[in-house]
Amino acid sequence: xxAAGSLVDAVRxxxxxxxxxxxxxxxxxxxxxxxxSWTTALQAARDAGATYADxxxxxxxxxxxxxVVAHISTPDAADHVLLRTRVPSDDPxxxxxxxxxxxxxxxxxxTHDLFGVRFSGHEPLEPLLVAPSLGLHPLRKDVxxxxxxxxxxxxxxxxGAESAPAxxxxxxxxxxxxxPDGWVQEDA
Amino acid sequence: xxxxxxxxxxxxxxISLVEKNCTVCMLCARECPDxxxxxxxxxxxxxxxxxxxRPRTENVLDRFAIDFSLCLYCGICxxxxxxxxxxxxxxxxxxxxxxxxxxxxxxxxxxxxxTAPAPADRDA
Amino acid sequence: MGAEVLIxxxxxxxxxxxxxxxxxxxxxxxxxxxxxxxxxxxxxxELMAAALRSQRAREAGILPVPAGTAGVDVLVVSGTCTDVxxxxxxxLHASLPEGTPVLSFGAxxxxxxxxxxxxxxxxxxxxxxxxxxxxxxxPPRPEALVDGxxxxxxxxx
Numbered sequence: 366x367x368a369a370g371s372l373v374d375a376v377r378x379x380x381x382x383x384x385x386x387x388x389x390x391x392x393x394x395x396x397x398x399x400x401x402s403w404t405t406a407l408q409a410a411r412d413a414g415a416t417y418a419d420x421x422x423x424x425x426x427x428x429x430x431x432x433v434v435a436h437i438s439t440p441d442a443a444d445h446v447l448l449r450t451r452v453p454s455d456d457p458x459x460x461x462x463x464x465x466x467x468x469x470x471x472x473x474x475x476t477h478d479l480f481g482v483r484f485s486g487h488e489p490l491e492p493l494l495v496a497p498s499l500g501l502h503p504l505r506k507d508v509x510x511x512x513x514x515x516x517x518x519x520x521x522x523x524x525g526a527e528s529a530p531a532x533x534x535x536x537x538x539x540x541x542x543x544x545p546d547g548w549v550q551e552d553a
Numbered sequence: 554x555x556x557x558x559x560x561x562x563x564x565x566x567x568i569s570l571v572e573k574n575c576t577v578c579m580l581c582a583r584e585c586p587d588x589x590x591x592x593x594x595x596x597x598x599x600x601x602x603x604x605x606x607r608p609r610t611e612n613v614l615d616r617f618a619i620d621f622s623l624c625l626y627c628g629i630c631x632x633x634x635x636x637x638x639x640x641x642x643x644x645x646x647x648x649x650x651x652x653x654x655x656x657x658x659x660x661x662x663x664x665x666x667x668t669a670p671a672p673a674d675r676d677a
Numbered sequence: 678m679g680a681e682v683l684i685x686x687x688x689x690x691x692x693x694x695x696x697x698x699x700x701x702x703x704x705x706x707x708x709x710x711x712x713x714x715x716x717x718x719x720x721x722x723e724l725m726a727a728a729l730r731s732q733r734a735r736e737a738g739i740l741p742v743p744a745g746t747a748g749v750d751v752l753v754v755s756g757t758c759t760d761v762x763x764x765x766x767x768x769l770h771a772s773l774p775e776g777t778p779v780l781s782f783g784a785x786x787x788x789x790x791x792x793x794x795x796x797x798x799x800x801x802x803x804x805x806x807x808x809x810x811x812x813x814x815x816p817p818r819p820e821a822l823v824d825g826x827x828x829x830x831x832x833x834x
Contacts, residue, residue, distance in 0.1 A: 495797070496761050503796050512794035520583030524594030524612040541588070560820055587791050621813035622788040622801075646824040648812040652787060652803065655813050 372410050372439075372446045379409030388449070393436065395447040400459055403450050407435065407465045410446060414439045418466035421473060423480045425506040431457050431480055435469065452482060454505075461487035479504040513541060554670070556643050562670045565626045566645040567657075568619055569665035574638035577612035581630035581639060589623035590630060591616065591656075617662060621647070622655040640669040717756025717766075720783035720816040724755045727819035751778045751829055752806070753822070757785035757792055758799040770806040778809040778829050782822060787811045 373394055377385045380402040388395035398406040419436040426432055430451045438445030452459050461484040462469045473484045474493040481502040484490060501508050518541045554562040577594035593616040599609045631639040642665045649655050716724060752773060758766055770779065781802055784790030789800035802808065812825035 499796060501796075508796075510794045510796075516588065519585070519588050519591050520579055522593065523579065524577040524592075524596055541583075558820060560818065564818065566818070566821075587793070620788075621784075622811060623784060623790060623793060624813065625784060625791040625815040645814070645818050645821040648810055648821065648825040648828055650810055650828065652801065652808075652811055655787065655811055 372413050372415050372437075372444050375409045375413035376406045376446070376448070380406050393438075393445045393447050395434075395449060397449050397451070400450045400452050403433075404460045404462065404465065406448055406450075407437070407462055410437055410448065411465055415444065415446070416440055417442075418462070418469050419445075421462060421469045421476060423476045423482055425454070425480065425504065426451075427454070427506055430454050431482060431505075433459055433476065433482060435462065435466075435472075437466065457482040458485055459483070460485055463487055478502070481505065556668075560643050560645060562643055563641065564643045564645075565628065565641050566643040567621070567641075567647060567665055568624070568631065568662065569640050569642040569644075569669045570617055570659060570662035571638045571640070571666055572614065572617075572659060572663050574634075574636040575614050575617065576636055577614050578635065580633050580635065584629050584633045586627065586629065587623045587625055589620040591618040591620065614659070617659040618656050619662065620656045622652050640666065642666070642669040644668050717754070717758055717762065718785060720755035720786065720814075723814075723816040723819055724753060724782065724822065727822045730819055751780055751826065753780045753782050754786045754802045754806070754808075755782035755816075757790065758802050758805070759797045760799050761797065763799050763805050766802060767805050779806050780810045780812065780822075780825050780829065781808045782812050782814075782825070783817055784813060784815045787813065790815060 373385075373387065373396055376396055376398065380398050384399050384402060385406075386397045388397055396406075415437045417438050417440050419438060421433065421435040423431050423433045430453045432449055432451050434447055434449040436445065436447050450459065457480065459482055461473060463473065463484075464486065470487070471493060473482075473487055474490050476482050477484065477490040478493055478495040479502055495503060520541065556562055560566065577592060579592055582590040582592045592614070594612050594614050596610050597613050599605065599611065601608050628641065631641060644665050647655075647657065647661075752770060754766065770777070779802075781787045785792060785798070786802045787808075789795070789798050792798040793800050799805065803811075809830060810825045810828050812821050814821050817825070
């Protein structure tokens with residue numbers, strides 16, 4: 366039976382007080398550790414009683430790199446933590462967690478498929494979801510939904526567009542949500 | 554409450570259009586996450602006269618079509634319309650033999666308005 | 678026109694098979710149509726609802742049991758087809774008797790639906806198999822399935 370917060374303390378003492386930052390927020394505590402201490406942090410949490418690994422995934426923070434996050438908890442869910450770390454976008458390498466939590470194997474394969482994060486020690490990272498022929502990591506923010514940019518947006522037309530072209534800079538959106546600036550072809 | 558074939562009267566069968574309410578504001582076409590609403594209109598300018606001292610422009614609806622092969626029946630268009638021109642109708646029999654038959658134009662959309670249930674009486 | 682309904686679920690290599698039966702009332706007659714349901718995603722839940730409903734009606738004696746003959750009458754593709762799954766769907770169609778009509782059930786099967794912009798979704802199974810009837814919906818009700826089945830070529834005979 367672990368007291369609330371003891372997972373965070375275990376991670377802190379293993380990684381070093383100065384390297385661990387607790388990210389404020391709702392729900393489970395988010396603890397960020399340096400990428401070099403990833404396995405140390407996971408092992409410390411596991412030794413403190415968190416033997417259940419819920420998921421491992423990532424998200425893209427552009428210039429700030431890719432954030433890899435793992436949700437681990439005690440089996441009774443009394444104490445749980447979101448352990449996260451940051452890897453650079455241009456060379457996203459992280460030590461694998463499968464030596465500590467075997468169940469995260471498929472999660473790492475999915476994270477590799479979708480974001481391109483390479484988990485050293487888990488090679489070969491067999492494709493799980495994305496066909497290798499696709500040739501890109503779809504959930505990275507620099508991968509644009511080309512279909513949305515290519516197809517003309519029905520909301521673009523104003524009534525009487527031929528006689529009164531849409532005003533630029535007005536309050537009305539002239540490009541659909543999610544299409545980055547510069548992707549929509551302006552009418553000549 | 555059910556329709557004659559046992560379908561709940563408030564089920565999301567199809568989207569119906571009240572043409573006279575539509576001002577061609579384009580909000581539904583813009584907010585549709587699926588880009589399945591196609592609207593075309595033109596402006597008409599009414600010159601000033603004795604009653605209206607200034608010229609007025611009015612939007613006239615030419616085409617209002619919903620491509621139901623894409624529609625995900627989220628209802629965002631119905632919720633966002635400021636003029637209550639769109640309503641849910643429980644009608645569900647509009648399958649087609651070709652994909653183009655699933656795009657319904659304004660006359661059919663308007664025809665389904667008769668099957669749209671009246672709003673719930675909040676005061677009762 | 679009466680036959681057994683076969684709900685086929687495409688596996689990775691070969692479609693598995695399970696049977697289900699969907700009755701359609703056409704002009705007061707109860708027709709049992711064989712439906713090979715390629716149950717790919719959420720729409721297949723409505724397909725199962727339709728099949729269960731008619732099975733219960735049959736067990737309750739409300740619908741007569743037609744003198745069924747073995748065979749497949751229609752392939753119902755319900756759900757989102759991804760590009761990775763496309764070959765399995767083609768194989769499923771190829772394994773059925775030639776000329777089996779195909780009914781595309783729901784928005785995803787008809788056009789890719791809400792996922793038309795996805796990198797992984799086939800924008801309509803009509804890119805893979807010839808489709809005879811498209812049923813719109815997300816998901817379509819069992820009643821919409823019945824309406825679609827009624828529109829199949831030859832259903833009225």
